[in-house]
Amino acid sequence: MDTTRKEVIVSKLLKASRERVYRAWTDPEQFSKWWGPEGYDIPVCEFDLRPGGALRIDMSGAGGWLMRMDGNFVEVVDNEKLVFTTAAFPDEEGNPTHEHLNTILFAEEEGGTRVTVTVTLLRVPEGAAAVDGLSDGWKSSLDQLEQRLFSINQ
Amino acid sequence: MFATERLHIMRRDVFQAIADPTRREILGMIAKQPLNVNSVAEQFDVSRTAVYKHIKILIECGLVEVEQKGRERYCEARLEKLSEVSEWVEQYRKLWTNKLDSLERYLEQVQQQEASGKSTRSARAKRK
Numbered sequence: 001m002d003t004t005r006k007e008v009i010v011s012k013l014l015k016a017s018r019e020r021v022y023r024a025w026t027d028p029e030q031f032s033k034w035w036g037p038e039g040y041d042i043p044v045c046e047f048d049l050r051p052g053g054a055l056r057i058d059m060s061g062a063g064g065w066l067m068r069m070d071g072n073f074v075e076v077v078d079n080e081k082l083v084f085t086t087a088a089f090p091d092e093e094g095n096p097t098h099e100h101l102n103t104i105l106f107a108e109e110e111g112g113t114r115v116t117v118t119v120t121l122l123r124v125p126e127g128a129a130a131v132d133g134l135s136d137g138w139k140s141s142l143d144q145l146e147q148r149l150f151s152i153n154q
Numbered sequence: 155m156f157a158t159e160r161l162h163i164m165r166r167d168v169f170q171a172i173a174d175p176t177r178r179e180i181l182g183m184i185a186k187q188p189l190n191v192n193s194v195a196e197q198f199d200v201s202r203t204a205v206y207k208h209i210k211i212l213i214e215c216g217l218v219e220v221e222q223k224g225r226e227r228y229c230e231a232r233l234e235k236l237s238e239v240s241e242w243v244e245q246y247r248k249l250w251t252n253k254l255d256s257l258e259r260y261l262e263q264v265q266q267q268e269a270s271g272k273s274t275r276s277a278r279a280k281r282k
Binding site for chain 2: 008010012014015016020021024025030033034035037115117119121
């Protein structure tokens with residue numbers, strides 16, 4: 001298993017015009033109204049909507065919990081497509097441990113607009129790949145055990 | 155991709171545990187058979203205290219269990235926990251499904267408000 005590059009695709013048909021859905025994504029004021037899970041606020045939401053432009057989303061929750069997310073737009077096609085990177089979950093030194101490339105597609109479909117989100121994990125925390133090796137090692141010792149039991153039975 | 159409490163908590167346990175090379179080495183050592191705490195500590199150049207600290211973190215993250223056998227304390231790996239790392243994709247799928255559901259609710263709400271606003275306006279216009 002390759003944990004250094006993974007992809008997640010989620011898609012949904014929304015009953016609204018493409019322009020409206022696109023605005024809900026790109027207007028910081030609208031975006032902050034739906035983005036955070038219940039009980040969370042978005043005190044800072046800034047989009048510089050052009051290739052290379054920066055984005056910043058701060059999310060705050062109970063007990064002073066705050067999480068800042070930074071990224072950059074890679075591609076912006078009005079009402080059609082948004083591609084941006086994001087980095088989050090800083091480690092003790094403040095360096096982000098996760099990096100993603102996000103592609104959001106807006107397509108007109110009967111009944112509304114289909115939004116398709118593709119998230120590519122560019123970088124996951126250090127050690128995640130090592131874990132795979134570890135799990136494999138663990139599995140192979142189980143395989144060995146199985147083989148041994150098999151030969152005993154024969 | 156983004157923050158949820160769930161991912162936040164997840165990072166605090168397993169990901170934090172495996173981020174350190176010494177801790178990964180400890181896990182690798184005891185993955186095949188349980189070892190007593192002292193023999194684990196002897197394998198490293200760093201101080202015993204430092205190794206104990208790493209073991210403590212691994213215990214707190216649920217990746218290691220320590221069992222008392224007679225006078226010795228044995229470390230045993232609980233690698234099932236590591237599947238949380240492999241379930242990464244599933245976590246993100248859930249996260250994004252929630253986000254899009256939330257967007258749907260937002261759009262419904264806004265459009266309802268607009269519709270009722272329009273009908274009030276047209277009712278007012280009729281009265282004039």
